[in-house]
Amino acid sequence: MTTTLDDTGLPSRTLLPFLDREHTIARPGYSRWMVPPAALCVHLCIGQAYAFSVFNLPMTRLLGVSQSTAADWKLTDLGWIFSIAMVFLGLSAAVFGRWVEEGGPRKAMFTAGVCWASAFLISALGVHLHNLWIIYLGYGVIGGCALGIGYISPVSTLMKWFPDRPGMATGMAIMGFGGGALIASPLSVWLMGLFASSSDVGVLNSFITLGCVYFVFMMVGSLIVRVPAPGWKPEGYVPPANATKLMTKNDVFVYQAIKTPQFWLIWVVLFCNTTAGIGVLGQASAMSQEMFPGQITAVAAAGLVGLMSLFNMGGRFSWASLSDFIGRKNTYFVYMMLGFALYVTVPYAGASGNVVLFVACFVIIVSMYGGGFSTVPAYLRDMFGTRYVGAIHGILLTAWSAAGIAGPVLINYIREYNVSHGVPKAQAYNTTMYIMAGLLVVGFLANLCVKAVDKRHHMKPEDETDLEPARAQAAAAHAQVMPRRA
Amino acid sequence: MSTTMQTTKSEANTTPLQLALAWSFAGIPLLAGVAQTLVNAIKLFH
Incomplete structure (x- = not known):
């Protein structure tokens, strides 16, 4: 049995410790301008959701191919896929927001990437079996969770890297969400044309291809993202001494x-x-x-x-x-x-x-x-x-x-x-x-x-301690049984 | 029970090449999408 320790000498809390926040802290010399493209890698992929409608009409002809048959899905039924995804976007962003914040951007981006790729692959299975409920689960529920987690994953990291221009920084990432549809729409149409035949509208293979492509893109984003070291500030940046009343220097839980x-x-x-x-x-x-x-x-x-x-x-x-x-x-x-x-x-x-x-x-x-x-x-x-x-x-x-x-x-x-x-x-x-x-x-x-x-x-210093009592207890217990690394 | 000690690897400074690659990786598909959309949008003015 192997126990992996993190760089503080404590047992790692996850199966994949390289995803943890503490393993993504940037070393001196890391350029903060690497973070916006990392965020774009995620937002450009999940922005595909706005272009999902390009699949709707072809999915009404999965059985009939050239025209819809009585057993084919109706447009009204297919419309629910996007609606479910949007509902789960909001729910997952609300439910997993704290986990995203504490786990760090890499873990969140990785999770979003796995969920987003799974959404397409499960939907491909749904197309193959012609079972709409599988697509509701795949793209609607799992894809919706990917949207929610992926959407918020780079936002606070960007604002920490760009305290001088937080609006511009988040604007760059969230611009990607808007731009994702511009890429996905023509790409999806092209893929369906590529895979279409006299017996296939090409949706199944397009889903599989998109799932694989998006997975690679989002993994690249998760690999290059970093969080700034505690107390890091951009060179030459001096926080405004006379900040307006609406710009707090304190945190709220x-x-x-x-x-x-x-x-x-x-x-x-x-x-x-x-x-x-x-x-x-x-x-x-x-x-x-x-x-x-x-x-x-x-x-x-x-x-x-x-x-x-x-x-x-x-x-x-x-x-x-x-x-x-x-x-x-x-x-x-x-x-x-x-x-x-x-x-x-x-x-x-x-x-x-x-x-x-x-x-x-x-x-x-x-x-x-x-x-x-x-x-x-x-x-x-x-x-x-x-x-x-x-x-x-x-x-x-x-x-x-x-x-x-x-x-x-x-x-x-x-x-x-x-x-x-x-x-x-x-x-x-x-x-x-x-x-x-x-x-x-x-x-x-x-x-x-x-x-x-x-x-x-506002949070007080003692609140910080209260937030991670289990971690503090684990650290104390670990210190008693194992000498720390020199 | 064996114990694996793990440390954070040293990271080199970000080079201009790394920056260019990262921005190209995200930016080229985005620019392609924007160009395609512009071509379609021009039809509005015909």
Whole structure:
């Protein structure tokens, strides 16, 4: 029997000790600019989730191949795969957030990589056996957990490496999540074309290939990521002596943070911003064609969706970077006020037939939707410190899950209601736009109420000791039975 | 029972080549995806 000891001379707590946080501490000379590509390796892979819909239509022809048969799956049933994955994204980020924070980024990225590859391989099995429940389990549950763990895994590490530019750092990673779909969509279509034959739509082999490719990519990310040594600071970096009230130097424990009004106010801010953005993002193609019949064709609408994807991705980096200069609260004020103005302008653009104005409104809205995701980790860091920011961020992502339901429902049901009551299709979205603008007013007020966290919530030195009593006991016991290495 | 003592390996300074490789590994697929999307998006303006 072999007992592996870690570099402190204590028995390792895991089967794979190289994944532990203490084995990922950077040695002097490690460049912090290695961390963003490591984070991108993970986020670019899990961002595939946004492009999963490219498999939906081919998966309705798995048996019939050239056309659907009665035994083939229905689109409505297949839609649940993505929905389950999104629900498990939020749940796993909330549940495993503290484990991710304490276990370190390498362990989290490795776990996310294994889960993400497994999601595709299990789904391939589901396709092979033509059993949709296996795909719900594979891509929906296990893939959803990979999304949640992978999404939060590099966030706090990046902010520790870039204390001078935390918004820019998280923006780079979360930009990858937006960009993942840009790669996955054409790649998936190309793979299905490659593997398709007269008896196969090519989904099974595409899933296996994607699972293998994503596994390699995510393992590379997990191998090159490092955490900074305790007390490390960038060369020449001096923490601002007169930090604003909204930038704390203290840490708040994860379960204490969710007891603060600030956490829930930011939850509301993210929920409102995401609901507003997700509503138009998912319906942009249909909405543009119905608002501009004859002017925006199906092909042009697909181009608009592509353009919005680019702005979604670019907004994640640019808005979060801007927040380093104007502050997080002010950035969200911009999202809410500018968003309000743009949403109320969309009906005017539709009524006047101004396509350019319509497109400009949509791409800016969607850039702020992306920016909302990438700015929020730095906002949390400002409010609650860096110690548990990953775990707190994980719980906050439940706002995303909630918005994922609220946004499309608002858009679809209100449109249906309007159309069924005789409103012309070109004007059926007007009410929704005003409701979205109203949501942003709620978000604006919530953001306005965000104040500095009361110091009674801050962690005290004794709290640190309380957090790992088992580790402390193990260390003490080990010291008695085994002499430490010289 | 045998005991294996494990130490952290020394790591060399990050070289420009390592940085270039890491950024290329993540950046090239991303740029390819962006280029492909731009090509599709241009159809909006035709």
